[in-house]
Amino acid sequence: MSHPESPEQSKAKKQTRLQSVKGMNDVLxxxxxxxxxxxxxxxxxxxxxxxxxxxxxxxxxxxxxxxxxxxxxxxxxxxxxxxxxxxxxxxxxxxxxxxxxxxxxxxxxxxxxxxxxxxxxxxxxxxxxxxxxxxxxxxxxxxxxxxxxxxxxxxxxxxxxxxxxxxxxxxxxxxxxxxxxxxAPERLAHRQALITYFEAHAELLDEDAKRRLHSNPLRILDTKNPTMQDMVNGAPRLSEFLxxxxxxxxxxxxxxxxxxxxxxxxxxxxxxxxxxxxxxxxxxxxxxxxxxxxxxxxxxxxxxxxxxxxxxxxxxxxxxxxxxxxxxxxxxNQPDDTADLDVYVVHQGEGTSRRAFTLAEELRDAGFAVVLHAGGGGFKSQMKRADGSGAAVAVILGENELNAGTAAVKVLRGESKQEEFKQEGLAEAIFGLLYGEGEES
Structure with missing residues (x-):
């Protein structure tokens, strides 16, 4: 019989969960x-x-x-x-x-x-x-x-x-x-003038400015302290020494x-x-x-x-x-947050996975960016994945297509249409379907 976790056990689990270092973020x-x-x-x-x-x-x-x-x-x-x-x-x-x-x-x-x-x-x-x-x-x-x-x-x-x-x-x-x-010589002359000026207004300097006075007086000019602004605005300008x-x-x-x-x-x-x-x-x-x-x-x-x-x-x-x-x-801008993908290969049926695997490689050889569906699932769920992938087309391979040596190609962006082509020369057919060239089987 299981017992519910105590608050202490739940807190301990949360404390041991691995997290990124504070201020060092994941890019998903x-x-x-x-x-x-x-x-x-x-x-x-x-x-x-x-x-x-x-x-x-x-x-x-x-x-x-x-x-x-x-x-x-x-x-x-x-x-x-x-x-x-x-x-x-x-x-x-x-x-x-x-x-x-x-x-x-x-x-x-x-x-x-x-x-x-x-x-x-x-x-x-x-x-x-x-x-x-x-x-x-x-x-x-x-x-x-x-x-x-x-x-x-x-x-x-x-x-x-x-x-x-x-x-x-x-x-x-x-x-x-x-x-x-x-x-350097011009900045040195300006630096000395700044030190002299700030020393004359020492009562207005905050602790950070006092610390920088002799080591890095230029940084005092960057102060965000509002009580020092008028005094800093009157400091000698470098342009006077160029x-x-x-x-x-x-x-x-x-x-x-x-x-x-x-x-x-x-x-x-x-x-x-x-x-x-x-x-x-x-x-x-x-x-x-x-x-x-x-x-x-x-x-x-x-x-x-x-x-x-x-x-x-x-x-x-x-x-x-x-x-x-x-x-x-x-x-x-509102850039597309989908991957730059050309083809999503959908497949189902006995023996189709092996041919889909080699077909995807052939399409990559032709220069297309291709995702081959992995992990099983029916046509409906695979097509949902294909549509969400950002691919321009889905190549569909079922048992009928496998036996006929063909593949169905469905256009996923713009005007939706689907045609069937021979597997041999499929890359040229996809290019033609997308850009208006090539021949239908």
């Missing part, structure tokens, strides 16, 4: 179709501008990110998934972003020795932060880098190609902000954007906190995602590869959070 098959479609769109767009895939390890030495991202950034201070390898004592980190790893690969393999490189990478990154809308502890980024190009033309190209992407995706509520960070070459580079970028008809807002408070960033910096922002409005951030970082031990190499790039991008895309 229906969602996977949207992900695949997005990735195909992105790869075609990148290929049209000559960018090629580069893949770097998910795991890198922790020192790479300390040097490449900066010791005093939130990412390094709070957000990295780091651990010590038990086998050899190495300090390792799951990548929190792509740029440092791509810069490391550029140095290790001397990628820019023969020619500049346009590269991209796509995949998961990891940050130990509080999960929020569109941003998780494991999330996905598209990272695009142009390595070895010094002029303003490549800066403008990256921005213009992003403008094209938003158009192709149908995203309208996206605005561009740009700024010029100048070069030299002729930096101004010329910035003007060159803006001219090309104007020529391409790309609208922008100049934001003097748009900065980066690390010394190797220089000249052009930009962000694409939307109000459609609430407070987490930046969907793409980029800029020039001519000093990074040298900081990591390589030869001085001009470079610029950007990153896009793919969860946020997919959310925006699905809000303005």
């Amino acid at each position: 098959p229906v969602e996977g179709i949207h992900w695949e479609n997005l990735e195909v769109m992105l790869r075609e767009w990148l290929t049209s501008y000559g960018y090629r895939l580069i893949k770097t390890p998910v795991l890198e030495p922790t020192s790479l990110f300390r040097r490449g991202i900066g010791e005093v950034t939130d990412i390094v201070e709070k957000e990295m998934f780091s651990f010590v390898d038990r086998l050899n004592g190495d300090e390792l980190t799951l990548r929190p972003e792509f740029t440092a790893g791509i810069a490391r690969a550029t140095i290790q393999h001397n990628l820019t020795y023969a020619a500049p490189q346009r590269v991209y990478s796509m995949g998961p990154v990891f940050r130990h932060e509080r999960p929020q809308r569109g941003r998780y502890r494991q999330f996905h980024q598209l990272d695009v880098e142009a390595l070895g190009f010094a002029g303003p033309d490549i800066d403008a190209e990256l921005i213009v190609m992003l403008s094209r992407l938003w158009r192709e995706m149908g995203l309208e509520d996206v605005r561009l902000e740009i700024n010029c960070l100048g070069e 030299g002729a070459e930096s101004i010329a580079h910035y003007q060159g970028v803006k001219r090309l954007l104007d020529d391409a008809g790309v609208r922008y807002i100049e934001n003097p408070r748009l900065v980066r906190g690390l010394d190797y960033y220089n000249l052009t910096v930009f962000e694409w922002i939307t109000d459609a995602l609430g407070t987490q409005g930046t969907i793409c951030g980029g800029g020039r970082y001519d000093g990074l590869i040298e900081v990591l031990g390589g030869k001085p190499t001009p470079a610029i790039g950007f990153a896009i959070g793919l969860e946020r991008l997919l959310e925006l895309y699905l809000e303005v």
Whole structure:
């Protein structure tokens, strides 16, 4: 005789049920179709501008990110998934972003020795932060880098190609902000002026600003503290310290954007906190995602590869959070959530399963995407599966068709019709049925 579970037993069962790590989410098959479609769109767009895939390890030495991202950034201070390898004592980190790893690969393999490189990478990154809308502890980024190009033309190209992407995706509520960070000596002079200014207003600084005052004063400009806004708005602007070459580079970028008809807002408070960033910096922002409005951030970082031990190499790039991008895309589009499938093979009766198996292979040989029904079931239930699969046609094989060497083909999309064809030449017949060519048996 069985006894009902006690509340304690029920609670224990729930506690032992396996769950994903908080902030690290599964992508289920229906969602996977949207992900695949997005990735195909992105790869075609990148290929049209000559960018090629580069893949770097998910795991890198922790020192790479300390040097490449900066010791005093939130990412390094709070957000990295780091651990010590038990086998050899190495300090390792799951990548929190792509740029440092791509810069490391550029140095290790001397990628820019023969020619500049346009590269991209796509995949998961990891940050130990509080999960929020569109941003998780494991999330996905598209990272695009142009390595070895010094002029303003490549800066403008990256921005213009992003403008094209938003158009192709149908995203309208996206605005561009740009700024010029100048070069290291100009930023150093600005940094000293900021420290002097903030020290004179020390009574208005919050604890976070006081902590950053001497290590990273530029980050104070990003404060969201409303009590500091007026004071921060009066801080010295970097534009006041730019030299002729930096101004010329910035003007060159803006001219090309104007020529391409790309609208922008100049934001003097748009900065980066690390010394190797220089000249052009930009962000694409939307109000459609609430407070987490930046969907793409980029800029020039001519000093990074040298900081990591390589030869001085001009470079610029950007990153896009793919969860946020997919959310925006699905809000303005209603893409089909069925698989990109041509044929669903339905079969029933003695001996039909073996012929259906080989027939499906023959159709795949002809270039069709084919699902062969598995798991049994009557014609009615199989046809329901076929209709729900998203396939263009169902190929139906019963005992009568098997004996006659034929197969019935039912069109599942648009105007429904069914015809019977010889199995020999079935691929050509299906093509003709769908596109108006071919001969009926």
